[in-house]
Amino acid sequence: MAEVVIVPTPAAAGELVADEIVRLVRTRPDAVLGLATGSTPLPVYTALRPRLTGVDVSRVRGFALDEYVGIDPRHPESYRSVITREVVEPLGLDPDRIRTPDGSLDGIEHAGEDYETAIAAAGGVDLQLLGIGTSGHIGFNEPGSSFASRTRVKTLIEQTRADNARFFDSIDDVPRHCITQGLGTILDARHLFLLAFGEGKADAVAGAVEGPVTSSLPGSAIQLHPHVTVVVDEAAASRLRNADYYRYAFAHKPAWQGF
Ligand code: PGA
Numbered sequence: 001m002a003e004v005v006i007v008p009t010p011a012a013a014g015e016l017v018a019d020e021i022v023r024l025v026r027t028r029p030d031a032v033l034g035l036a037t038g039s040t041p042l043p044v045y046t047a048l049r050p051r052l053t054g055v056d057v058s059r060v061r062g063f064a065l066d067e068y069v070g071i072d073p074r075h076p077e078s079y080r081s082v083i084t085r086e087v088v089e090p091l092g093l094d095p096d097r098i099r100t101p102d103g104s105l106d107g108i109e110h111a112g113e114d115y116e117t118a119i120a121a122a123g124g125v126d127l128q129l130l131g132i133g134t135s136g137h138i139g140f141n142e143p144g145s146s147f148a149s150r151t152r153v154k155t156l157i158e159q160t161r162a163d164n165a166r167f168f169d170s171i172d173d174v175p176r177h178c179i180t181q182g183l184g185t186i187l188d189a190r191h192l193f194l195l196a197f198g199e200g201k202a203d204a205v206a207g208a209v210e211g212p213v214t215s216s217l218p219g220s221a222i223q224l225h226p227h228v229t230v231v232v233d234e235a236a237a238s239r240l241r242n243a244d245y246y247r248y249a250f251a252h253k254p255a256w257q258g259f
Contacts (some may be wrong), residue, residue, distance in 0.1 A: 002194070003229045005250050018048040064100040069177035078103070099118055102115070102179070112151035124189065145183055147184065152179065187224060193228075195232070197235065205237065
């Protein structure tokens with residue numbers, strides 16, 4: 001079962017996860033981070049900045065979950081740009097060690113395989129950050145995605161395009177296709193941190209943590225992984241049947257246990 005931690009605010013979630021990332025980088029200076037985009041991981045990146053002062057991050061490597069297909073990589077909302085602006089530059093990471101899937105049309109037919117090869121060559125992802133979409137997607141694995149899927153091109157559902165329209169001038173500008181790590185790729189990471197905030201995520205979180213394991217709710221794939229930490233605020237936790245148990249377990253968590 002995933003460990004579920006219910007925190008008062010997104011900032012508190014960001015601090016908890018950032019502490020884990022710093023611990024990882026201190027013990028493994030060439031750690032491989034699985035990076036996520038969207039609003040959810042921002043508190044983690046904000047909390048990391050002061051915590052990484054004095055920590056050598058020159059060898060840290062990273063792989064983003066996904067990218068839009070056909071978007072100019074210099075577009076401010078390409079995930080390459082977002083990762084550069086929100087993670088690489090503020091945290092002082094080496095841009096050559098941080099990859100996003102290549103969404104350019106030229107070579108798209110082998111971009112997924114290339115990305116898988118690069119992740120494998122890095123030795124796999126140590127710690128993967130995940131948000132969850134209102135559709136239950138993780139990465140851009142929309143409902144129906146195979147649990148065995150690897151990095152590949154997917155078609156975004158309209159709900160996801162509508163959710164992401166806030167980053168663009170209009171919904172018409174949101175690309176229809178993406179290249180995303182598969183559920184099988186994500187499940188290969190050694191430790192998953194799934195974060196969610198707000199009432200709008202409550203159903204997706206309840207389905208992912210406590211619902212049946214089904215490709216209709218791709219986030220439920222986390223139930224197949226041996227090491228998952230779910231960090232949610234009260235609103236996102238509001239439909240979890242076993243919320244009281246999660247609170248009890250966290251309140252009595254032995255100091256030696258860690259995450
Ligand atoms: P959000 O997106 O963090 O912007 O809500 C999460 C997701 O779609 O995975």
